Amino acid sequence: MNIEDIPRRRFDALIIGAGGGGLRAALQLAEADASVAVVSKVFPTRSHTVAAQGGMNAALANVLPDNWHWHMFDTVKGSDYLGDQDAIEYMCRAAPKAVYEMEHFGVPFSRLDNGKIYQRPFGGQSQNFGGEQAARTCAAADRTGHAILHSLYQQNIRAKTHFFDEYFAVDLLKDEQGNILGAYVFDIHSGEELIIEAKTTLLATGGAGQLFRTTTNALINTGDGMGMALRAGMPLQDMEFFQFHPTGIAGRGMLITEGARGEGGYLVNAKGERFMERYAPSAKDLASRDVVSRSIYTEVKEGRGCGPEKDHVLLKLDHLPEDVLQSRLPGIRQTCITFLGIDPADQPIPVYPTAHYTMGGVPTNRHGQVVIPVKDTPEEPVTGLYAAGECACVSVHGANRLGGNSLLDILVFGRSAANHIIEYLKENRFHKVIDEKVIKQAYNRLHRWDTNSGDESVDDIRHELQKVMEENCGVFRTQDVLNNGVEEVSKLAERLKNASITDQSELFNTARVEALELENLMDVALATVYSAAARTESRGAHSRVDFTERDDKGWMRHTLYTSEERKLDYKPVRTKPMSVDSFPPKPRVY
Amino acid sequence: MSEYAMPEQVNSALRWRCRRGMLELDILLNEFIDKKYTLLDNSQKEVFDQVLDYPDQLLFDLFLGHMESSDTKVSDLVQTIRQSASV
Known part of the structure; x- marks a missing residue:
């Protein structure tokens, strides 16, 4: 098809990505009578939100005393003081309302006997600013993400949101002034291209776990929105912070919960040594995630790994009574039988650290507006462009995300972005004119794959990239x-x-x-590894063997990476909350 | 299956429907497509087509043994899919 023949559709708002963040925003907009298009490369209910089993945090105080300010303290501390405290206050204050909204949309939250929403305790939750354990996580059994995604999808169908299912977004479109005006997309079924002109565009494409060989993330998590933002000249923020879990099934990625070690499981190397005794003499196998992850990496790196490739260690559960395995760890047993063909009651489980969550992303403020440095202003909003959820960095997770805060993040900031868009649309009633050069660039980028005759393979490069990232930007980081x-x-x-x-x-x-997708992953990989190489401290998930301490004087600042010249810049952390006193940095001890 | 009628497109279309929201499903379905799908007869392929329309959570529960289908055609297929994933 010639470029001038490509059809155009116009909408008030374009949302790229149909996970919880995108669908929450779409619903808010559709209910405000905006015309909304949602572009998703997979059918919406197959988005990665469906995999979030744990739940969402909100200080409802249904089980134990709680309030939003304690939730805020825990989130700031969990972020290792890199989270922006205004955004964290906003999220924690909005959390109870977000839960009740989801309940009204049809999410069947688990209940207490008194009829109130049940709340379970999770790691990192405290009462009274670091005191006793809190119980803050609301869940719909072990399928909260599924329930949220399906409820939001049904509500969007009712509200007449327009879905472009199995469409792939190639690039953002803009005018000569840099205002974002939609995206260039194509239908995966037919290959037909489409220019979606939109007064506002929200990126909600999720994370980039496919950067790493061993990951808990589905194949769809290729950082598409982050790649599009980089190519449109936006920076990515804090990409060096990637959350790893120490025990994923080696070569597969899915999690073996910490509960396995909590029940008495322990790690051994090829010599049968309980190596955690050397790295953490008192906590041993129950040391913190980063310590266990690095220890596993070191054992493998120094040749004490197990298996023919010596590329993993073993998690032993076979000494535990069978009834303990069956009653307390039934999910693990089924997972091992299904994916490894072994029963952990008889044989140890091969494990290796697995990449789980992208803390960094497209920088936004708490209204979801993408913000970039312009001259002396570190956070100038980009007209027409918004981001929410894992592809964004607002930043509520800072250097490390707490369990139960990711579903909350997508729902609070999906809604917040939509509210800002609704206000913007009141003042901006007409479509601006897209720069034809930008359309041509997107067209050429797509069609270069029709004619390219190079001899490199996409599959080979993707596998090599995932291996390089795992070995050089994973859990073991030195200069x-x-x-x-x-x-x-x-x-x-x-x-x-x-x-x-x-x-x-x-x-x-x-x-x-x-x-x-690989082009997107490659741009995001460059952002991640450049950002990580520059940060000479250990903070949250970015743990350096050669710089073991947090350096608040030198590094309490956000990283900004831009593709042009692969340049790094920095901006201050927003330490001033909206209405309460700041939480100054302290050692993060649990 | 009719919308993906052209034979040369079947693999791509089917493979894309096997892109799911959970890593566990990606692995199970893709390894099944690679190793076993072509060995199915037409009626089994129809069952697979029907199973791909299930929500991700239901597929997860079936494949991980948390739930069993009362339809023997589905439960037989689920067993075959599970077997193709173990290494």
């Missing part, structure tokens, strides 16, 4: 390791320019989709 990561990822980025695909068809060309 040499990270510098090597910068070098290796840069080489892969060059090789990607010479990649080609054999399938040149228009209909259901998933090879082309995977090539475009």
